[in-house]
Amino acid sequence: MKQWSKLFLPTSLTLACLASATASAATVDLRVLETTDIHMHLVDYDYYADKQSNSVGLSRVATLIKQARAEVQNSVLVDNGDLLQGNPLGDYVAKGRVLRFGETHPAYKAMNLLDYNVGNIGNHEFNYGLDFLMKSLAGANFPYINANVYVDDGDANPDNDQPYFQPYLIQPTAVLDSDGKEQVINVGYIGFVPPQIMTWDKDNLTGKVIAKDIIASAKKYIPQMKSEGADVIIAIPHSGMYVGNYEQGEENATYHLAKVEGIDAILFGHSHKVFPGDSSLDNIEGVDNATGTVFGVPATMPGFWGSHLGLVDLVLEQEGQGWKVVKGSSSVRAIAKREGRTTVPLVEADEHINHAVEHEHQGTLEYMRRKVGESTADINSFFALVQDDPSIQIVNNAQIWYAQNIVRATSYEGLPILSAAAPFKAGGRGGPEYFTDVPKGDIALKNVSDLYIYPNDLKIVKLTGAQVIEWLERSAGQFNQIQPNQEAPQALINTSFPTYNFDVIDGIQYRINVTKPNRYDSEGKIVNEDAHRIEAVTYQGQPIDLNQEFLVVTNNYRASGGGKFPALDGSTTVIDAPDKNRDVVANYLLSQTIINPAADNNWKFASFAGATVNFTSSPKAKSYATPKMAFTGLDDQGFAVFELQ
Template identity: 50%
Template structure:
């Protein structure tokens, strides 16, 4: 029987015959039925924690029941108790993602021997292995090494090299061990302990060389994920690994394998010798409905990639990924004869769509990070200025938006000052900024919402989630138009006369919806998108961007413009046409967040009102539907440049609005 022929048992059917109570731990069927030559092994995954140790949203400055390793940790003990044998791993993106991460990096700093709060929490929980995520590199290599050096478990990564790549990946000089083989004792169905060798191999997206070039250039390089796996997995087999588990901080993309793929986990599963795959990076749940239905080779019900067990355990501690294996002794080694896969949540929504916590905090984790939590609260509550009007992002995808406007204002202010004595001082300065908190996978509360009055550091971090640095590129008017054409991939095509067509492209991330300030334009949704998500032309005759003007006149395609942006976009992040490192004319030493803080301090009081420099072109008789956070209803009447009306409640706690085109 091949692995793809196996039929996993869902947890729902598992619990169906039991009266589950808090006092009763129900053994997994594999643990209950294992014979003397069989054993049950449960592999547990956390992924994309992003420093969310506490169930607390530092941006909103309030508790949040959907997040926190302290919550996930509280179900680990019971989940271990359901199993015959268990191991706990982490799949990366630990060190950046909320103000606690920034506090540790920018205020406290990490020296060799210091313990980072997320590492303290993981040591307390007894992790067996981990790998790197792309955000581990955001604060620099030294910070990463000092932080991860405190882990009481091995960190593995097979495709991060120290320098020039050799022809053979096995000759690479690596920053971390490519894999580890852990010798464990496993208890079989008869209660006897047997030796087993379990190998873990880790991978990070090769794109870190673009996203964090300032931290990695000259110090690191990356290999293709599948290429590295094909080189190292046979070595692990030669060294006697009974099982090989891939820790892939890389998502699931079924559009065909390509070199140096960002989301390569599907094809990684196809590497001979790999027995199971833990994935991450995309902040999604696998197995699970809808998202994966059209991915060839992925079974979102069984939880398989190319027939092999696979899990993606959400993000911020929202789920614990579980792969349960029924192992059978095959001579001196072990083989998988059955499996189940699950991503178990820490919360659910009741019939009124209200979030209900399924678990409480694990006291040992809270105690481990209390000091850093309190210091972070003090850090984020520090006022830096005032705003004369609210800052919110509920309608950032349908109209010019105050939360994006303030970022652009700050970037323009900064770049003009930086270039005032340079050869570029006479070039017009534009600014590109995108909404980071715009619902989507983050949920119906995932929006910026800052009241008028004092602005604190927590509000600036809320406006700009990532510790990107400011950069400026020199581009032509034609390239500005194509930049905006790529951004307009945010929207589905809406044909004239269409009624309540879905507006937003669910596969297009909001952080790639750049609004360019300093020009005016409209987006014609009757046109199809010109580019796909990889920046490839799919409709060469399409022109969604219409009435593009600079200074009240049609933009000159050949005129040069300085555009203020961030290192991610300037380095090619998002695959925008012709926007890459060769266009960069200025690399700032400052993060975009720091620039926003300095701008607010300089102004004293800011006016974040959007200047309505973009809108949708009229579309005869058409309407479209989009979702936003229900708290946005209080601001709906203030939206300018777009005609919208309330269309009731959506799914998963969202509010629906109708855009009248």
């Protein structure tokens, strides 16, 4: 600021002129663009269906990015992680052909064409290990940040912990102000990842890094960023928005991050939702779903797989020698829209992006089309949430087959073996086409990836019969409570419950009584002590012995605490298998050559007590409906609606 001489006393006229000058001072408009949760959907292609797709792909978002940039003078672009894993292209690069040192990962062959300013680390970046992550990041022509992952130095002294990544970045950014003059604004970026990476990727991270609380990390670094001259601070949490009391180590911390002083904008992700526009956040204190602000801070979350582009528009005014944000709002733009059963593209793909990764794309197609077996019947997940299902049955059969071999000659040989698996593709936010659908005949590797989409590591836990039942009680959160004797149809499926947490446990028989309330809440805490939805549990035709010990085959996510299931926190794991669940399924199919995928119907619903319930599925499901399922039409998202007798 200009320093006034002690000999000069401003008059009232001078002050008035100064006030007028201040009122008309130039401002800067800055647009912040975000991509997140791309999960290797770089091109507009569905590798499971083996066909072009209008609803996914960074190549389509790229068109939106170019359009959004062309509308303004000043813009920056960030990516919020969960980039390197999530579809067959990601697995092909990491496990099929294997990325070599010095090569550019195809994600960055594409992204380097779009001039990103910065990237944040998502939780799925750790799925293939730290070595692969660092080898991949070396190909990015833009910096990466993360503020809450530290080197594990093993000394139990948090005061000397060193960040594993660069925690934040301040970029001097040339912009044009409202008078057309060039200015330089110091834009600060800070990124976060859920601390739960230490659970979800325990084998990859233990002894190498530690993860700390998101809010505490923000409060530590943001004052430093301010003191180092950041005019604007953009938080990039790979973290969703859970509305409730904050708990240390919160996974979805964005709602509370917005309360941290000094943050000017939030570009968030992780939970695969769209904000502004998420109706579950209507009428929530501090959340404005119209302007896209949280406690006054503009924030956006642009879906997943390249479904949307997030935009935050800021207005800055000069303050002393720097600048400050005085106004902001957010919005999202979609690459496609649903019209009944059809996905209508809103933009065309940027062929420069598709061309950049054509070599890896073709390699993935060849990799995925390899035959591994043959099925005597169609395999689909159309009814995976309402009856025992062949797509889950195959996974459970494969896991039991594998476990029977791996426990031989160990102290666990002779214990009964159960298996837990969930429907990964069962509609939901993925839309009415997001179901496993494998026609009878040859089964290729792409079909195995369709059955088991995550590169999880196989784990075996040891539990009592009572603990197995509690596992199922938590899994039964998939269903709403049904009120008996009501003629009006009631929705059976709790759409806020992720289908990957609906574990079906094979090797026992049981019923689910949805007329009773849930025993557990969404955070895995008992809220109805006397409620028991799981009934008539038997093992080999006899009531299950609550004290009997069982081996249960699952994956590293569940065994280590993913989904917050009782007795699953890593302490009950007894076998860390050397293979991935998906590889186990592939090897099982190869060993069987020809399989019958019929489900064994080991679980079913108890009576609905005179109520009418409905559920949604793919329109293709009409051809597979049983006599107990009545098709009633399509909903406004293109899902087929069925009433269940």
